Structure formats: structure tokens, C-alpha cells
Amino acid sequence: MNQAYRVKLPTFEGPLDLLLHLIQQYEIDIYDIPVADITEQYMEYIHAMQHLELNIASEYLVMASTLLALKSQMLLPNQEVEETEDEYMDDPREELVQRLLEYKKYKEAAQKLKDHEGQTIYIRPPTFINDNMSKQKVKKGELSIDDMLHALGKMLARKEWNKPLDTKIKRTEISVQEQMRNVLQIVKRTDGGIRFDALFDNPSRPRIVATFIAVLELMKKNQVFCRQKTHFSDLFVYYVGGD
Amino acid sequence: MGISHLKSVIEGLLFASGDQGVTVKQLAHILNIDKTTVKHILDKLKFDYENNDRGITIIESHDIFYLATKPEHHHYIKQMIDTPHATKLSQAALETLAIIAYLQPITRTEIEEIRGIKSDRPVQTLLSRSLIEERGRKETVGKPILFGTSKDFLTYFGLTSLEELPPLSENIEETDVREEADLFFANFQKLNNNN
């Protein structure tokens, strides 16, 4: 759960993303990166983050040292040699360029996927024929309780039926969605986390289940996490914070 | 929107409506056309489905329309359900089973309240697979059937007794709520650690 504490640099998905941003911002030719300039920009960014006392993911620092090493390599005298095709192959920047290009490719693919988001295709649940269906005994250990709990968790992600005009279904009074919002609100309000059992204020059966499933789901969504200092001690639920 | 486009959208809507089905009124509303046109298109679809290279059909019950398989194909469908690949429990059945396991004895309506969706099919499946069984009737209006897990349920999950289950199950009345919550979580953690 320690990733909960790792603050991500705003708007950047890692050092490669930050570098691509700088390259775009300064209209730099990706195949001919002015290492000294970009290193300076990059370091400025890192310092700004440090100044804001943000916890910088170690990958950013690794990249910083890579850039600094590149910079000093580029300053070596053999740079005087005229750039030829052969020289290009030995360009110390080559590896970084490849990584940037590779990353860029998938970043663009992600954007294309994003454009498709919401164009949902629907599949229906399987059909069963009720008449004289043979009783099918099940085999030992075909499934685990884990599967069952997983199904409970998935229940929430499922599309809910929009109550049609003439439906006979009685809507649940305590929806898990609602309970997730409640739990999240409570947890958000308490900085030091909240005792797990304090979430179960209303001891009615459906509410207990709804709350339990809500916490489970929130954990899966990485919106809250739980901590237990020692075995059998009280559990605390904490808010993870922005995604 | 031309008739063929309307027909395609209505087929899609019928398909997606699943077990719940859809009414003429709903279709008219979504497509922003009058009910007579909807009925006309449903008739056209029905006619298409009568062709013997089609495997689905429209059924109508209490003014709700559903897509369904053709009765003459039930033999094949039964065979598919009986083949190993399909014996895996569906998401709906698993959810329902989890709820029954935790809260037994429980009525179908109570299950539906938690799932927020009609659950007669999954209950039916679980019954037919002998994972759950009837446990008498609840002493309330309509005396609804109560369901609980069966012996086969234990076998299926490789358990020797219900006590091995992450129990929100039988002693709910006696267990104090706090204790129960702790138990829930302890189990959930255990499961998580196993991953």
C-alpha cells in the first residue's frame, strides 16, 4: 500500500512523459536533442518539485542522473568529429531517443483508446432453459471462495439496470454505490484514518453487507486502504487521495 | 432514420435488454418515434426471425418483448450448457451464491435488494446445480421461500464446514456487529494475502 504515499508529478506520467513534454514545448527535434538545454529544463522541474516538498518518484531522479551523464558525454572532445551516418549509430543519445519514441507510440495509442471510451458494446448474460434441465453436480474445488468474493466486488462495477417505466423490481434501499460514497466521505473527513468497525454504525443486515462490500470495492479501486498495526489489533481505513 | 436503421437499433435494444425485456413504449421513447412504427418494426423483425437460417426469435409476455432462442434448438443449447466450458458459474450466480452463503437463510427478494437486480435466474441456476436449497418459509407476508447453501456447496468450495467460510453467515443475530466486521475484514485480508 506504500504507493499511496508516492505523489505523482502533476500531469506527467513519469520521466519519459516529462521529457516528451519538454521536447514538444521547445519544439525540439527528437532525433537531435540538445542535451544540455533539456537537462537544464528537466532539472529545473525537479527542483521546483523538491521546493514544493513533493515526494518525487525515484524514476525521475534516475532519469536526472542519466541526463547529467549524457550531458558530460556530449561534452567529450570526440564530438568535434563531423557527424556522419556512422557517427549517428554511436550517438550516446540513441538509447534515450529509442525509449522516448517507444513510449510516445503507446502514449498516442492510449489517446486513440481514450477516444473510443464509452462506445460500449453490450453482451447479455447466458440463457438458461429451465424445462427439465438436468441437475448438474459440481466437482470439488472447481472454484474458490476467492472467486465468490471477487464476484461480489465485481457486482458493483456492473452496469445497473435503469429502472424502466413498468418494472416490477423493487429498488434496493441501501445501494452499495451509495454506501461507497458514504464511506469515502467519512474516510476523507478523518486525517488519521478511521477504525474499520466505526464504519458499521447501523447494525442492519443489508447495511452491514453493503458497507462491507463498499469498503472492499473502495480498496480495489485504490480509493481507500487499510492498515493493521499488529495482528488482531484494530484496523484503520485511510483515504488514498487523488488518483 | 430509415426503417432498416430503426430495425437494427431495435434489434440491438432487444438484445441488450436481456431478461428484463423492453416495452413498445420504451422503444418509442428511445427512438423518438410513435408506437405504431415500433410495432410495425417488431412485426418485421419477427418475420425475419421466422426464416430458418435464424436462431433467435421474439417472445412477448405482458407487453414486454424479449429476444430468445428458438424452442427447436433447445436440444443443442442444453448440450452446450452441459459441456465443461459452460459449467463455470456466471458472475450473477457467484454474486448470488456469496450473498446466500453470508446471509442464509435469505429470501429471493432480499437477495434482489442487495444485488439491485432481478435474481430469479441465478437462484434457479444455483438450485439446479444443487449449490443451494430451500430452507422453509419466512414468516412474513406471502411467506417467501428461504434459501441456504447445500452440502454440495461445501464440496464445491472445498470446505469441510460452513464455519470455514468468511462468515457473515449463520450467527448474525448473536454476533455483535463489531466482531462481525472484524471477522469480515480478517477474512478479506487473508484472501488478499493469498494473491
Add this chain to the structure above:
Amino acid sequence: MGISHLKSVIEGLLFASGDQGVTVKQLAHILNIDKTTVKHILDKLKFDYENNDRGITIIESHDIFYLATKPEHHHYIKQMIDTPHATKLSQAALETLAIIAYLQPITRTEIEEIRGIKSDRPVQTLLSRSLIEERGRKETVGKPILFGTSKDFLTYFGLTSLEELPPLSENIEETDVREEADLFFANFQKLNNNN
């Protein structure tokens, strides 16, 4: 049994299999015909469904076939089915998903090499949203888990098969980085040429 009858039964079986789907092998077994014939009929069905008066289509994920609605009708179907504000995927999750989609099966470490940053959290998110699933283990040190996209990935983005993924952008010449990428691209090119 003639082709049109086979077609009708296969449509019925696809319909009945729902979100469990059905494989060519299963269909061949149930109908007692060879797999080539099954594939041939599936192609015929797909072709029929392309007609613009049809509202359903066949999707394929890892050799399992499902009947589904058409992506272009999502707007109407959404009006009937309330999708409770499914949170959009974060940039991190989208990037991770794109890498998995094009390079599957792939390990988390390989994803992290491309993204240049730890990716356990987006992988977790994608797993919990059932957009990716485990696809065995890689035969290297530590036997890391391999991830691939799921059927829900296709339905979420309105794709009927992985082949519909948009081709990766050019500057591919330099991609000695991963053999898979080249392989994938070769496939896309083939597809593109076929269109």
C-alpha cells in the same frame, strides 16, 4: 443438416452462451461438424450482421466468440441501460492498457520499461475493472505473471476483436526494441492491405 440450418443453430448457441461465449471447438462438438465448417458459418453470420438493418454482431476475444450489440448503437442502448457513471480511466491506466493491448502477453516489468515508471497501480486498476486478465506466467527468472486484454476490454472500447485496434503510429523502422511490436505491426499491415 444444411448450411442455413447450421447457421440458425449457431446463432442460437451464440445467443444462449451470452457473456460466457462459445469456442469453435465447442460448436463443432455440439453440431458434430468439423471446425472449418464452423469457422465458415461464423464468417457468414458476421457478414450477415454487417448489414445495416442488423443490430447485433459477433465479437471474438482469445478464440471465444460472443454475440454483442454494435458499437455504433451505444448511444441508444445507454438510454435504456443506466451505466452508473463508470469512472473514465486515468492517463496512467490508459497508457498501461495500450501497452498491454498491443504487446500482450506482457509482464508488469516490461510495461514499466516502456512507461519508464512503476505501474503496479494502473495494472491493479485494470485488473479490478476486468479490462485485463492474467495469461499465464513468463518462462524467465521469477516466472512473472503475463497480462493480456479481456473480452471486457473489447466491449468497453467498442471493438469486436483485437484486430480492430488502431495501428500504432509510424517511425516503426527503429523498433528493434521488441519483436512483438514488429509482429503486431506486420499483422496490422496485413489487415490494412486486406481492407
